[in-house]
Amino acid sequence: MRLGFSVSVLGRTGLHxxxxxxxxxxxxxxxxxxxxxxxxxYLDTQNIRxxxxxxxxxxxxxxxxxxxxxxxxxxSRPQLQxxxxxxxxxDIRLSxxxxxxxxxxTPDPVHLRQSIAELQGxxxxxxxxxxxxxxxxILHVGGHYHDRAGALDAFVQAFDHLPATVQQHIALxxxxxxxxxxxxxxxxxxxxxxxxxxxxxxxxxxxDAIPAPEALAICFATWPPDQTPKIHFSTPATEMVRDRKGAxxxxxxxxxxxxxxxxxxxxxxxxxxxxxxxxxxxxAKARDxxxxxxxxxxxxYAPALIRRFNII
Numbered sequence: 001m002r003l004g005f006s007v008s009v010l011g012r013t014g015l016h017x018x019x020x021x022x023x024x025x026x027x028x029x030x031x032x033x034x035x036x037x038x039x040x041x042y043l044d045t046q047n048i049r050x051x052x053x054x055x056x057x058x059x060x061x062x063x064x065x066x067x068x069x070x071x072x073x074x075x076s077r078p079q080l081q082x083x084x085x086x087x088x089x090x091d092i093r094l095s096x097x098x099x100x101x102x103x104x105x106t107p108d109p110v111h112l113r114q115s116i117a118e119l120q121g122x123x124x125x126x127x128x129x130x131x132x133x134x135x136x137x138i139l140h141v142g143g144h145y146h147d148r149a150g151a152l153d154a155f156v157q158a159f160d161h162l163p164a165t166v167q168q169h170i171a172l173x174x175x176x177x178x179x180x181x182x183x184x185x186x187x188x189x190x191x192x193x194x195x196x197x198x199x200x201x202x203x204x205x206x207x208d209a210i211p212a213p214e215a216l217a218i219c220f221a222t223w224p225p226d227q228t229p230k231i232h233f234s235t236p237a238t239e240m241v242r243d244r245k246g247a248x249x250x251x252x253x254x255x256x257x258x259x260x261x262x263x264x265x266x267x268x269x270x271x272x273x274x275x276x277x278x279x280x281x282x283x284a285k286a287r288d289x290x291x292x293x294x295x296x297x298x299x300x301y302a303p304a305l306i307r308r309f310n311i312i
Contacts, residue, residue, distance in 0.1 A: 119162065
């Protein structure tokens with residue numbers, strides 16, 4: 001079991017996830033790839049073998065009003081190939097999470113075209129890096145637009161029209177308030193798209209009262225036997241928050257905590273039957289620091305689980 005984290009590195013200063021300069025300063029994918037090379041080398045020193053890339057790794061790649069950025073992949077092919085080879089050599093699994101504005105079920109045709117362009121760009125980056133189909137682009141269903149059945153069907157129709165080169169990298173995740181594991185299973189049955197289980201989302205939105213191990217098995221069954229499924233795990237923030245006037249309020253449970261509650265993770269794994277290998281993306285505000293702390297906690301409180309799941 002690989003443990004991974006997303007985008008920002010906090011454990012070492014000076015590491016950047018991508019070229020974040022504004023368009024006026026001519027940011028470029030080649031700069032992001034130089035940063036990514038340094039990130040991968042850092043991950044190797046920490047024995048971290050999974051990492052989520054910044055969704056804007058290629059800045060402004062598909063911006064309709066900035067055509068000067070549209071050819072970054074072609075301009076960066078040698079660097080993409082080199083960084084992809086490094087990731088494979090270090091056995092670091094890479095992924096993207098599509099931005100929230102990427103919506104395949106949008107009723108707006110202009111928005112749909114832009115969403116498809118974003119997915120094509122991310123898939124093209126993976127292909128230029130010679131990464132296989134385990135390099136996934138995580139996607140949500142989208143909005144329900146006052147018609148849940150229609151929204152689900154719209155996703156299916158749009159997915160069916162994606163190029164196969166994009167479809168092969170997509171993995172669909174249920175969310176915390178609109179579309180459940182059962183909903184994304186309905187989509188899988190019509191498209192074949194792989195499903196990603198999110199533990200916190202399932203806790204927050206599980207209208208069918210499916211036990212977590214059963215929901216996990218549903219998602220795992222959508223992955224081919226020669227591929228390793230991945231899941232997302234987070235624990236909810238518990239800190240009090242204050243409004244602009246300083247009044248205290250309870251936390252929103254869909255917000256990620258800074259660090260993972262190790263006992264929740266231990267209980268989750270402990271309840272699972274013997275199942276296939278899978279990887280876990282840790283979603284926590286402390287990023288790599290949270291992953292490393294969780295690994296230490298597992299070593300202290302649940303060493304048997306480390307051996308059982310071969311956690312790295």
